[in-house]
Amino acid sequence: MRFRVLGPVRMAPATPSAAKPRAVLATLLTQANSVVSTHTLIDELWGTEPPRTATTTLQVYVSQLRKALLAGAADGRQPLLTRPPGYLLRVAPDDLDLLAFEALREQGRAAHTRGEYAEASRALGTALDLWTGPALSGIPHGPTLESSAIRLDELRAEVLEQRIAADLRLGKHQELIGELKSLVHDHPLRETVHCHLMVALYRSGRQSDALDVYHAARRALVTELGVEPGPVMSRLHERILAGDPHLARHGGPAPTSAVPTTGPSAAAVVRLPAPVPDFTGRTSQLALGRRFLAAAGPGASRLLAVSGRAGVGKTALVTQLAHEAADRFPDGRLLLVLRDAGGRALTPPAVLTTLLRWLRDPVDTAVGGAADTAALEPDEVLHARTQGRRILFVLDDVVSEAQVRPLLAAAPDCTVVLTSRQPLGALEGARHIALDVFRVAEAREFLLRCGGESLRADPKAVAEIARLCGSLPLALRVAAAGLAARPHWSAEDLVARLTDERTRLAALALGDLDVRSGLLAAYREAGVQERLAFRLLGLAPLPDFPLWGAAALLACDLPEADRHVEELVRTQLLEARPCPGRLTPKRYGFHPLLRSLSLELLGAGSPGATERLCRAYLALAQHSDARLAPGRDRLARAVTPPPGIDPLEVVGDAALSWFQEEAAGLLEAVRQAHAGGLWELCFGIASASAGFYEAGAVWDDWELSHELALDAARQADDRQAEAVLLQSLAALDWQRHLAASSLDRYRLAWHLFTRLGDHASAARCLSGEADVVLGQGRVARAERGYVRALTGARAASDARGAAHALRGLALVAVREGRFEEALGRLAECERWARGVGDRRWQEYTARVSRAVGEGAGRAGLPLEVRPGMWLLSSPAGA
Template identity: 40%
Template sequence: MRYRILGPMEIEASENGGAPRSCTPHAAKLRVVLATLLVRANEVVSVESLIDELWQDAPPRTAMTTLQVYVSQLRKLLDGADPGHGRAALLTRRPGYLLRVGKDELDATVFESLHERGRRALEADDHANASELQRRAIALWRGPLLSDTPHGTLLDTASVRLAEARTTALDQRIRADLQLGRHRELIAELQSVTAEQPLREEFHAHLMVALYRTGRQADALRVHARLRRTLVDELGIEPGPGLRRLHQRILDGDAALLRPRAASKAPPPPRPVAPPAPVVALPPADQAFTGRTGELTELEGLLRDAPPGASVVVTGMPGTGKTALAVEAAHRMADAFPDGRLFLDLRPGPGAGRPLAPAEAMARLLRRAGGDPHITSDAAELEDSWHRLLTGRRVLLLLDNAASEAQIRPLLPVTAGSTAIITSRRLPAGLAGMRPLVLGPLGEAESAALIGGSTEAAELCGRLPLALRVAAAQLAARPHWTPASLAVRLREESTRLDALRAGDLDVRERLLAAYESCPAPERRAFRLLSLLPPGDPFGPEPAAAVLDTDPAGVLDDLADAHLLTTHDGRYRLPPLLRLLAAERLAAEEPPETVRAATRRMCDTYAAAAESAQAAPDRPTLVRLVRTAYDAALWAQTIRLADALTDHLETHAAWQDWESTHTLALDAAARCGDLAARARMLRSLGDLAWQHRHLDRAAEFYGRARRAAETADDREEYGRALVGLAELRLDTGATTEAAALLRPALAALTAPSPAHPRARYEARRALALLALQSDTPHTPDHPDSARTHFTACLDLATTLHDPRLEAYARRSLRTLPAPSPTAVEIRPGLWRLRRGGTLADRSCP
């Protein structure tokens, strides 16, 4: 890609060296967004700044959404020019967006680089090089900055800055040309420049010198007189002291002014850097290194086949052994890199707040490679010396703990034969030729083998190499410990990170360093995500609930930092990182923030369970009932338990049924919700009936009846009566059952019909009553039962419940043709009713 903003905007892409194709956006608003990102290339531009640039002081109410549309359109535009480029280059980065641009892709960046090199050459009296560099820099300008794009405050500021830099570059080029004796060629250009910029004293001074050197002393004096009149008339000031001294020297006919101050000096020959002897400056090989066989083979292959300018980036979550793998590979590859293998840790030193600067990194590498111990501090000279040292040599560079592309780009070998391994928590996607190797947890068998074969202990360590190494060290240091006893110590979540420390190996410290390296919005999101159910992958909706904002950008940022794993649009917080996140949540977030986030999360999961067509995730919802209860979120405790009821009954999840509904019953009592109390009591009555704890079931149904009556909840009142009636049917007390079913049916049908499930239960009870009745006035009880079971079938169809439908069909098939006695029918009642409450997949 080529971005040109020094004039009208021009964006070009070329494929495989072919002719460039224009992909400049036509819409003015799109140009504004792209222009703003380009003048701040490789920096995050806030959403607020972009909105200000687009609409100044009058943004529409839909400004945020419209900006997102513009960004999406720009990504598509860039993808269309260069497939994949838009997604890779235009990134969402809190609190806005970042456009990744290579150092040679943007004309403004190239201009500033040439201008700076020209300035240094001029200071070194290398006039020929200074003139050429500044000439090349100025030639990049095709007109005023972004002349075809509307400007807001940010673009206006950039325009002023770059225009001033262009003027300075022109001044420095003319200075260099004067020192090269090119005064005749400069006169016409300087007359034009002074006419365009009548108040710039430096250009008038250059014109006076050029005229004087060609024998036009009077013209030189007239230039001064004209400038003086302009300054006095327009600004009321006299020319500055430098111009006054020049004027006096011309009046005096100063002969020294007729020739350049000094002959142009050719650039001093670079100080020869003697090729050092082969040097190995690596950390010692780890004699205990085991595992990662596949990754080690892949890394060695990438290094041996690396094309010129390519590098391998080893990345992954903290503690995955990135450095250990890179060091092991470097030790194994002496044959491929006979001229040297150098290691450099790029982390900040003790007490330093910033990562190691590229200039200091190059100085250290040069010293380690046997270079001059009195190396210059000039960054350009250091870079030149470093790359001349690598030229023609086969050197492997290991750059550990890289912080950014800007930090490592000047260090990377660019010639054939040498390459680099980079370890970084984030993938430096902006590096050209970067080849990634992402490390995850170890495999199950490999992890268990490292700590005596304990699969449980390995899983509790998250199969994280650092944690496994600590655990193995503890077993070795304490012979009386066993892998099983270690697993017992690691089971307690609140002390697990404390337990994973041995000497200077500290899992918490390593994870904490990764957390603290993240920006504040990422750290906050990381903390709050620990509230989500442990171990479960989650999508954007639960994340949005706990974060109370659109999570798309920050989730990707955390995945880029390897603090989350991601697959198929879902995310997961690895076990040990979740423990750290929970610690930081308790330490850094106010309790009211945590409680509010927990409430939103529980509501989100409950709503999903209530509306889902598929079966809910029972283990997750069961855990959330406890979470809500522990947070004193009574309404959420009840709602989650309600959402689980049918699923728990269908799958005979007796223990979960009892635990969740007991908590919800207590929550209903605590918040005074009588209707919810009636539901939970009736549900617990159903559970007791399933276990044939009939006295306990009767107690629950009776309490549910009283609570529903007090709450004026006719549906739960009727369902409680149905439960009591069916208990009477179990004992053959049909008269009592009938007395209970009459008011139950009235409650469930008037003044309006109850939920179909409640009416289903009533019809089922009436059918069972009809089958059990042996009184003389009901000789047609099988026909009556058939009527009720048919109604059950209709209601089950309405409910779209295959289980209830199957029960109704089976009951209809088992109805006797002749009229058997009650004694013959009663033994079948338990089987019939139990079949209606368990999962039945035998639909006809």
């Protein structure tokens, strides 16, 4: 092993001596072959108050690590790479003990599931031999390393417990007693360890010692936690008291079965997890489920299907229903998970066989003994064992309709409640409940129930945690448990760790509670093309995106994009959001945590996809701007949209509606283009959106987009773009009454345009500067500016610039009481506006002309100075 984190952090050939570089190394190793953001590393090293030089200092540490890593690289390649938004450390599976441990753990779990206990013991024991001490020891821990250390130590305990379970299956009970006594001493509250010791002692003929272990464990649980032993330990205690001969056989059921398999008590089999103690909300879904179970029986539906994405609380809901319905199913209530430990779907025969094993004893009475059923097929045996009996089967995590149809046919007298990640609409006669995330109030209540007093003191943070977790129950539980496990954290500390979208899922892992694993399961079951689509669509703007945006990101036409996104919707990886009455009647969006997973899986991103998306936004914005404000954009360099996206089909003549619906996407496209160094796309999108920003008074987006675009223009050394953006920002400053800044920007833009020989744009700057001066009450100077602007616009044949200047001269005439002149100027302005095809300006000149003609100007009433903007000062002589 070249790297070790399962114990003191070590690296060959030489471990860094300083603590902080070792912490950087450890953080990168715990997320080996994945990008770790600079923000995460800074947070790990310095917490919430990093020094001003944190980024530079981190770069020094990375440089030191690179030298050490390169010295030990057998192939001479640098394994530590810069990958936005941080760094990626490439590590081969055999070079890191953590990767080897995880591989052996999976091998052992899979072997245990298959019943190959010797192989399971070997693999799990080898995994444990990799440990040399507490995980990640010998270095200071920040939030990421502390979370990783807790998770790894919990995994170590889990592997140890499973290895012991495999050894018990192999009959090694006597050899295990000493090891288990030591573990019980070190972990007095781990019920599984106590159960293993009880079984080992019982099988060694030490029944009284096994009972003593139970009583000692019970005292510890009651004293320390105020709770009784769980159902597994309690049932094991009962079996030992009863002298259960099946438990005494080393090939018999593991102590976690907790289900009687012989004797009269087997007639009412109960194999359900305990109900969730902090079950919250779901009022309407519980009511539907209760009504179903109350009516289930002959002549009524006997199948209830609960669907929803991973982590949404399906199992908790059906478990709650099953416990409530105990009186209605006196012959048994059984829950079976239809996937194995590795997440693979159980085959229909495996489902039937498992249920038969649970029900084998009652059948001996029902059909005259096991010998009478030996020649029957499993479905025939199950039919015989369930016929006429009131049993509730709870089938958890069903993969498909085909997986459960044989069971439904074999047990027609039983009631079945199942859960699945996607709706199983092809199941005949089923009632359906679609389970979504918590409502806002439910999410907050659930957090408070799980997190206790540490959260009650900060309702604002509770609301933010719920938002960042997307109100997903599993994520909320992990967040609350993380706070409870770290009493030195405040709710605000957790909020800070959840804020970074690309590292949010890492903060939602604690022990065996891992949000990422549940979400990954659905992703891995999708097809190859859908997985690619899932990753790329994470680049789409928030909060949602249209189908054409998906087509641009996926580099396909609209019908193909529709197929991909609808399949992602079907598998609960994407949400369809109907928008009736809007230009785009249906949009798509991610649950926040699924978007985090998408971005995490995408890693360094896809420059090609980002470029296609931004090019689509630019083409559609140019098309829309040309209809909203013809001739406005002096930076309109024609761009071809990605194949399959036709602006006439997407926008048509509904330019304003398109801008309103895509405002958030336009701003995000500017950000992405800037971050990706796509300078021309960045300033092109911003410039093409300026007309909408002005018309709709969308000032914040105007400023944010144009500041990024101005930087992009300067990065590209594009003086024309720089001048256009300065002119637009000057207009924004004027509308915000920032006269000095507006004048400075207009003058700078005018100088740039003049040097470039763009006299039309330079004349427009003169009109803008005159607007500012007029607003300051310097009417004569403003008039001179408008006259110069009109002269320049006419010389350049710039119809829109001429209309601007004439509008300004009309306002000057109104201010001076020259109303006939004002009407003449407005009439000429209207002719120029008509010539350029701008209906908005034509309507504006008509409105102002009516106001002047009717005496509104004489009376000193507000006068519209541009479409949608009003001059509040009174004209001279009023």
